Amino acid sequence: MARSVTKQQKALNTAIAWTIGLLIFFPILWTILTSFKSEGQAIADPPIFLFFDWTLENYAVVQERSNYTNFLWNSIIISVGSTVLGLIVAIPAAWSMAFTPSKRTKDILMWMLSTKMLPAVGVLYPIYIGATKMGLMDSHIALVLVIMLINLPIIIWMLYTYFREIPGEILEAARMDGASLKEEIIYILTPMAIPGIASTMLLNIILAWNEAFWTINLTVTKAAPLTAFIASYSSPEGLFYAKLSAASTMAIAPILIMGWFSQKQLVRGLTFGAVK
Amino acid sequence: MGRITLDKVTKSFGDVNVIPPLDLTIEDGEFVVFVGPSGCGKSTLLRLIAGLEDVSSGQIRIDGNDATELPPAKRGLAMVFQSYALYPHMSVRKNIAFPLKMAKMDQAEIDKRVNKAAEVLNLASYIDRRPGQLSGGQRQRVAIGRAIVREPSAFLFDEPLSNLDAALRVGMRLEISELHERLKTTMIYVTHDQVEAMTMADKIVVLNAGNIEQVGSPLDLYREPRNLFVAGFIGSPKMNFIEGAEAAKHDAATIGIRPEHLDASATEGTWTGKVGVSEHLGSDTFLHVHDTGLAETITVRVNGEFGLRHGDTVYLTPQADKIHRFDAAGLRIA
Numbered sequence: 001m002a003r004s005v006t007k008q009q010k011a012l013n014t015a016i017a018w019t020i021g022l023l024i025f026f027p028i029l030w031t032i033l034t035s036f037k038s039e040g041q042a043i044a045d046p047p048i049f050l051f052f053d054w055t056l057e058n059y060a061v062v063q064e065r066s067n068y069t070n071f072l073w074n075s076i077i078i079s080v081g082s083t084v085l086g087l088i089v090a091i092p093a094a095w096s097m098a099f100t101p102s103k104r105t106k107d108i109l110m111w112m113l114s115t116k117m118l119p120a121v122g123v124l125y126p127i128y129i130g131a132t133k134m135g136l137m138d139s140h141i142a143l144v145l146v147i148m149l150i151n152l153p154i155i156i157w158m159l160y161t162y163f164r165e166i167p168g169e170i171l172e173a174a175r176m177d178g179a180s181l182k183e184e185i186i187y188i189l190t191p192m193a194i195p196g197i198a199s200t201m202l203l204n205i206i207l208a209w210n211e212a213f214w215t216i217n218l219t220v221t222k223a224a225p226l227t228a229f230i231a232s233y234s235s236p237e238g239l240f241y242a243k244l245s246a247a248s249t250m251a252i253a254p255i256l257i258m259g260w261f262s263q264k265q266l267v268r269g270l271t272f273g274a275v276k
Numbered sequence: 277m278g279r280i281t282l283d284k285v286t287k288s289f290g291d292v293n294v295i296p297p298l299d300l301t302i303e304d305g306e307f308v309v310f311v312g313p314s315g316c317g318k319s320t321l322l323r324l325i326a327g328l329e330d331v332s333s334g335q336i337r338i339d340g341n342d343a344t345e346l347p348p349a350k351r352g353l354a355m356v357f358q359s360y361a362l363y364p365h366m367s368v369r370k371n372i373a374f375p376l377k378m379a380k381m382d383q384a385e386i387d388k389r390v391n392k393a394a395e396v397l398n399l400a401s402y403i404d405r406r407p408g409q410l411s412g413g414q415r416q417r418v419a420i421g422r423a424i425v426r427e428p429s430a431f432l433f434d435e436p437l438s439n440l441d442a443a444l445r446v447g448m449r450l451e452i453s454e455l456h457e458r459l460k461t462t463m464i465y466v467t468h469d470q471v472e473a474m475t476m477a478d479k480i481v482v483l484n485a486g487n488i489e490q491v492g493s494p495l496d497l498y499r500e501p502r503n504l505f506v507a508g509f510i511g512s513p514k515m516n517f518i519e520g521a522e523a524a525k526h527d528a529a530t531i532g533i534r535p536e537h538l539d540a541s542a543t544e545g546t547w548t549g550k551v552g553v554s555e556h557l558g559s560d561t562f563l564h565v566h567d568t569g570l571a572e573t574i575t576v577r578v579n580g581e582f583g584l585r586h587g588d589t590v591y592l593t594p595q596a597d598k599i600h601r602f603d604a605a606g607l608r609i610a
Contacts, residue, residue: 167359167361169357169358169359169361170361170362170363170364172328172348172355172357172361173355173357173361173362173363173422174363174374175328175347175348175349176326176328176348176349176353176354176355176375177349177374177375177378177422177426178349178375178378178379179349179374179378183378187363187374188363191365192363192364192365
């Protein structure tokens with residue numbers, strides 16, 4: 001018998017879920033609202049929630065003072081570049097671990113995951129000095145490489161779990177049917193793996209887009225992405241909350257929209273393997 | 277043509293010897309069933325023939341040609357897998373056409389063959405669907421369709437019915453047997469279900485721990501099992517084994533008598549015992565008889581309407597010419 005849930009319980013659960021959801025979303029909502037306020041209203045005490053004089057002035061000022069498109073372009077290069085490069089490295093790696101595992105495969109996977117437990121600041125020094133000595137400071141190459149390496153364990157893990165879901169018998173059937181290794185990859189494996197690769201790609205673009213530690217520390221202006229763009233409005237400009245909010249809204253908007261449209265794919269990517 | 281010969285074939289995985297040297301000949305057009313308990317090496321043997329596993333030593337010949345080193349596709353065999361192994365991203369039509377496409381056959385011929393297979397297997401009405409939209413039985417038919425379009429010299433079936441429900445299994449069993457009648461192509465069929473083996477096979481190969489225990493027609497195996505293992509494995513319910521004094525009377529270490537070769541009576545007979553659990557199948561009833569002093573339980577097949585109940589005394593008489601005798605090593609005494 002299914003567990004019985006009374007109407008009141010249901011209503012209560014819904015209310016709790018909405019409260020938690022709104023609580024989590026509130027800072028983002030507040031940022032977006034603040035971006036439409038004047039500086040005075042932004043710091044008003046008590047805070048004004050909805051009834052203020054809506055203005056686009058902050059956006060105009062932000063756009064005038066810094067070149068948004070430039071930062072946006074850098075964000076795109078870094079997130080897409082590191083993801084594509086990561087996939088190029090991770091697909092064969094995950095492939096071989098999933099289809100021809102050795103005794104040490106599990107250990108390697110654990111070791112890769114363990115690198116994620118290291119605080120990024122722990123390796124700031126060597127990477128910073130390395131980037132400086134090689135003349136890669138404030139360059140796309142450095143950021144693409146570093147962010148790719150940071151996300152690589154996650155990319156490999158996601159793809160590994162996904163490839164593991166492809167049944168071995170299907171590959172054997174293809175071999176019986178006369179498919180060469182190349183044909184097996186083109187006609188069978190790739191089409192079956194594409195949903196997994198796509199969700200891995202989406203998630204990693206988001207992770208790379210939001211990465212703030214390295215993008216801020218390894219850039220000055222040339223290669224600086226939107227995270228650095230937000231940061232530039234925080235300290236040196238003093239307490240310009242409204243402008244900071246406008247900059248933040250502009251920075252998160254593209255990825256938020258992308259995430260919204262691809263949420264189905266993302267959820268599937270994150271839960272695969274959970275349900276047969 | 278599809279004559280397959282295994283010559284001293286062995287297979288080891290690391291230190292584990294799964295198949296000790298094994299010889300077997302499968303004649304063209306035969307329906308051969310490999311049967312045995314889980315882990316007896318029957319699937320491994322099939323995969324060796326398919327070329328999905330490499331033999332450790334020995335030779336596999338197909339129609340007289342050495343196929344030991346040939347890749348699976350070059351052996352001219354088609355396989356139907358337990359999980360069906362359909363390509364989930366392709367329609368039924370594309371699934372069936374796939375081996376022909378790999379063989380670089382021209383499109384007109386592919387269409388002709390796919391349509392013919394679809395007709396034979398009643399697949400026409402869902403030919404454009406994907407495997408995910410089909411039932412288990414339909415998927416199984418698609419898998420068979422993918423195998424027959426290639427017109428292989430032999431079909432290999434790896435427990436193809438074990439994922440189906442009981443009713444469907446009986447239906448598919450008949451369909452596969454009919455397919456064999458029509459195509460007259462060699463079929464090698466792996467199962468752990470002795471009923472499938474008995475009903476489908478021309479020749480049964482009973483395997484145990486990688487060894488062939490006996491090869492023969494279903495009735496040969498039923499009538500003259502070569503040893504205790506085959507005697508116990510073939511036939512359902514299992515043969516009753518009796519050791520000790522009763523066996524010694526027949527100059528044997530063990531005697532075996534099948535449940536259907538015991539006559540039961542409420543009044544008189546050679547052996548006596550108490551009725552334990554009765555399994556009523558309608559047409560027949562299986563009585564599990566205890567306290568006979570012969571073995572822990574003796575199973576007897578009686579008429580479906582047989583009157584005795586739990587705890588009643590029952591008299592059993594074995595049919596004299598149906599007693600199987602085995603020596604101390606478990607081998608049949610002729």
